[in-house]
Amino acid sequence: MKENIYKEYIEILREELVPAMGCTEPIALAYGAAKAREVLGAMPERITAKCSGNIIKNVRCVTIPNSGGMVGIAAGVVLGAVGGDSSKMMEVLEGVNSSHIQKTRELLAKNVCSVELLDTPVVLHIILEMEAEGNQVVLEIKHDHTNITKIQKNDQVIYENKEKGQESHQADRSLLNLEDIKEFADTVKLEDVQDIIEKQISCNMAIAREGMTGKYGLGIGRVIMESYPPSILTKMRSLTAAASEARMGGCDLPVIINSGSGNQGIASSVPLAVYARELELPDYILYRALVFSNLLTVYQKTYIGKLSAFCGAVSASCASGAAITYMVGGSMDRIKKTIENTLANIPGIICDGAKISCAAKIASSLDASFLAHHLAMNDQAYAPFTGIIQEEVSETIMSVGAIGKEGMKETDKEILKIMISSEK
Structure with a gap:
């Protein structure tokens, strides 16, 4: 393939497949708070966390890793300020210890951190205002979880993003398309991606196994494994769901994320690792399938955006199903059928x-994508213009993106309204 596309695809994988501890939205808050405290040079006496609706939505219910079970925006911000190391980026809370947790609880008891809904068109938007000893730091994050766009100390702007707050990625995602993704997966020199892919397998399978202990949430992985007939699909669904549940439940193991989401990183990788191991496929087939799955997830999310009312498990599971078709030697036509069959089935799962x-939701999405795979391998697919399915798969992907990014804006507002009103 063209050398420039090859290099861009490598860079996209390196930018997207990075480690993160816990849910990425509270980690973004902790990262911003850690950086703001470093600039402030003192323990904050007052913090105001102004967050877009999607940040509030995605932080409200998850347990923060290395926090001793704490939940919520204020806890994520204060813990980041007290014990975070911003140089660790999305693993900012890796070095938190018991004294940091105790100090965080003390500060939370004093209500040092207030939370406000930020009126902004940017779905991923955080402004942290931090005060101590007569000094103030204001730090802004926009578009990406670690994309600091502005830092101001007192009246002096000490950092401002020259890109004016746009996404900080360097690689050109407009080059993504299904045909080139497949060609890249077919031909990429494995030494160019092996370190990235092996890290994804290692991290994401480790948290899957941890989730299967049943210590987190409802123990969904074990319930699936014990309640359904033994099969590859049962094992794929149980381990993938277990990984997500552990991550959402505060497990401190890192996950290799995709498109800013650990759940998307899990759903686009764990099913393939399980499938390949069950069929005893050679590593090179798994690695190429993971390259395909990861890039297809990024391709879909490019149209939807980092955060929306559209559940990202659908996009990642769709990619996994298509990658399984790819893994077993399915033609491009069958790969397209897998994508369309999935998106004909479950494009209505909301992100609440x-x-x-x-x-x-991941378990349900994988069930749908595996069904889509089997239909495709039998050369069955829903006809163009059945519902939202378009004549070309690229048009279907763009249509789903339009629904998720634009069409569901009001849905997102209603979801947030319901979630906030339930706290009163």
Whole structure:
């Protein structure tokens, strides 16, 4: 393939497949707070966390890793300020210890952190205002979880993103398309991606096994394994759901994320690792399938955006199903059929925030994508213009993106309204 596309695809994988501890939205808050405290140079006496609706939605119900079980925006911000290391990026809370947790609880008891809904068109938007000893720091994050766009100390702007707050990625995602993704997966030199892919397998399977202990949430992985007939699909669904549940339940093991989401990183990788191991496929087939799955997830999410009312488990599970078709030697036509069959089935799953029930949505989405795979392998697919299915798979993907990004804006507002009103 063209050298420039090859290099861009490598860079996309390196930018997207990065480690993160816990749900990425509270980690973004902790990262911002850790950086703001470093600039402030003192323990904060007052913090105001202004968050977009999607940040509030995705932080409200998840347990923060290394927190001793704490939940919520204020806890994530204060813990980041007290014990976070911003140089660790999305693993900012890796070094938190018991004294940090105790100090965080003390500060939370004093209500040092207030939370406000930020009126903004940017779905991923955080402004942290931190005060101590007569000094103030204001730090802003926009579009990406670690994309600091502005830092101001007192009246002096000490950092401002020259890209004016746009997504900080360097690689050109407009080059993504299904044909080139497949060609890249077919031909990429494995030494160019092996370190990224092996890290994803290692991390995401480790948290899957941890989730299967049943210590988190409802123990969904074990319930699936014990309640359904033994099969590859049962094992895929149970381990993938278990990984998500552990992550949402506060497990401190890192996950290799995709498109800013640990659940998407899990759903686009764990099913393939399980499938390949069950069939005893050679590593190179798994690695190429993971390259395909990860890039297809990014391709879909490019149209939807990082956060929306559209559940990202659908996009990632769709990619997994298509990658299984790819893994067993399915033609491009059958790969397209897998994608269309999935998106004809489950494009209506909403995102009502990050929480342990995300694991159930992943299990349902994988069931749909595996069905889509089997239909495709029997050369069956829903006809163009059946519902939202378009004549070309690229048009279907763009249509789903339009629904998720634009069409569901009002849905997102209603979800947030319901979630906030339930706290009163």
